[in-house]
Amino acid sequence: xxxxxxxxxxxxxxAPVVAHHFDDWEQQYESCVLGIWAFxxxxxxxxxxxxxxxxxxxxxxxxAFAHASQHLDVYLGTFNTxxxxxxxxxxxxxxxxxxxxxxxxxxxxxxxxxxxxxxxLGVKFYEYFHKYEQGLMPLLGLPFNYVGPAGQGGATQLFYxxxxxxxxxxxxxxxxxxxxxxxxxxxxxxxxYAGGNSLSVEVMxxxxxxxxxxxxxxxxxxxxxxxxx
Amino acid sequence: MxxxxxxxxxVYIKVYLLLMLGLAATxxxxxxxLGRLNLPVALAIAFAKATLVVLFxxxxxxxxxxxxxxxxxxxxxxxxxxAGVFGDLLTRAEISLPSGAPTFDPPEIPLPPRH
Numbered sequence: 001x002x003x004x005x006x007x008x009x010x011x012x013x014x015a016p017v018v019a020h021h022f023d024d025w026e027q028q029y030e031s032c033v034l035g036i037w038a039f040x041x042x043x044x045x046x047x048x049x050x051x052x053x054x055x056x057x058x059x060x061x062x063x064a065f066a067h068a069s070q071h072l073d074v075y076l077g078t079f080n081t082x083x084x085x086x087x088x089x090x091x092x093x094x095x096x097x098x099x100x101x102x103x104x105x106x107x108x109x110x111x112x113x114x115x116x117x118x119x120x121l122g123v124k125f126y127e128y129f130h131k132y133e134q135g136l137m138p139l140l141g142l143p144f145n146y147v148g149p150a151g152q153g154g155a156t157q158l159f160y161x162x163x164x165x166x167x168x169x170x171x172x173x174x175x176x177x178x179x180x181x182x183x184x185x186x187x188x189x190x191x192x193y194a195g196g197n198s199l200s201v202e203v204m205x206x207x208x209x210x211x212x213x214x215x216x217x218x219x220x221x222x223x224x225x226x227x228x229x
Numbered sequence: 230m231x232x233x234x235x236x237x238x239x240v241y242i243k244v245y246l247l248l249m250l251g252l253a254a255t256x257x258x259x260x261x262x263l264g265r266l267n268l269p270v271a272l273a274i275a276f277a278k279a280t281l282v283v284l285f286x287x288x289x290x291x292x293x294x295x296x297x298x299x300x301x302x303x304x305x306x307x308x309x310x311x312a313g314v315f316g317d318l319l320t321r322a323e324i325s326l327p328s329g330a331p332t333f334d335p336p337e338i339p340l341p342p343r344h
Contacts, residue, residue: 030293037296041303048307052314059318078256085252089245092286096241209286216278220271224259228267 017197029199036203040210047214050166054221057158062226064155069225071136071146072163073127077223080123081215087116088212095205098198106201107188110181113208117178124171128164136160163222170218173211180204236285244285251278 022028058065094109131137135145138157146156181204187193193201255274263270284290289297 030295034293034295034299037299041299041306044303044307045310048310052311055311056314056318059315074256078252081252081255082249085245085248088248088282088286089241092241093238096236096238206287209282212286213279213282216282217272217275220255220259220275224255224271226267227259228262 032199032203033206036206040206043210047169050162050169051217051221054162054166057155057162058221058225061155061158065159066226066229068146068156068159069223069227071134072223073130074223074227076123076127077219080120081219083116083120083123084212084215087113087120088209090116091205091208095198095202098193098201099196101194101196101198103188103191103193106193107185110184110188110201110204114178114181114185117174117181121171121174121178124167131160131164137164139164166218166222170211170214173214177204177208177211181208236291240285244281247281248278251281 018025018028022031090109090112094106094113097103097105097109128137132142135143138144138161144157144160146160184201184204251274255271255278258270258274259267261267283300289300
């Protein structure tokens with residue numbers, strides 16, 4: 001990240017800031033980008049564990065999973081996938097704007113990304129509330145009403161447990177991402193990202209695209225289980 | 230990753246349109262009865278979409294070797310995890326049960342008592 005000099009000159013500089021423990025701008029850039037990739041690797045393993053759990057139980061109870069998945073709304077799921085992929089585009093354009101030194105455009109594109117992310121979360125929480133009303137929320141000792149095919153209620157409960165766990169930690173990642181993106185906007189409007197000071201925007205973008213990647217796999221695995229049967 | 234040569238706007242728009250195509254394919258294919266092939270096809274489309282995002286939105290196509298290595302190795306780790314889990318799961322019954330017992334008959338999980 002860029003160094004904090006706490007002097008008023010920070011916003012009128014035209015060259016990118018290099019922290020004192022780096023030799024030059026290139027080295028700082030490469031180190032930070034490698035750092036966020038290493039973090040994303042740990043995220044791959046974090047989500048990998050949940051996906052492995054899902055794979056095991058889907059392998060053991062394919063019928064219960066197919067039945068339970070029918071109760072998720074494909075239209076809302078598709079709409080949310082569309083929204084999140086679009087937010088990845090606006091994020092990519094924010095990074096591009098930062099590389100081109102167009103600071104106000106960075107702010108605009110990040111604001112759009114935040115709006116799309118918030119829309120995704122809004123739909124998600126509407127879905128959660130709907131599941132709560134239907135009694136399909138196996139959390140906190142809430143009543144679970146769905147029995148599923150031929151007494152496979154336990155396996156159905158597993159599906160919804162996994163649904164809330166996987167989409168929940170995904171939504172948590174989005175909330176964190178949106179909160180951090182909000183911090184970029186005042187600086188962007190003041191011209192902080194002009195003059196090639198693009199590193200933090202690039203790092204933010206990599207995180208946001210990763211959240212998108214996770215959803216690309218979650219959507220077919222949760223919403224579209226054996227829909228053709 | 231160079232700040233001097235930026236990919237043009239059209240690259241991002243094209244990748245986005247391909248992702249939309251992938252989304253349409255994901256939903257469309259899910260409703261076509263392919264039997265056991267539905268899951269592999271859905272995963273293949275998801276991997277194609279993920280590859281587009283990683284290569285172009287995350288600039289892996291234009292990235293340094295270290296970044297590529299780190300990310301690809303994470304996928305190998307993931308494979309090791311899945312291999313261990315499924316290696317155990319798929320052989321457990323054969324090893325622990327006497328011969329002649331059904332090898333892949335999932336037990337019913339009893340529901341905890343609810344009030």
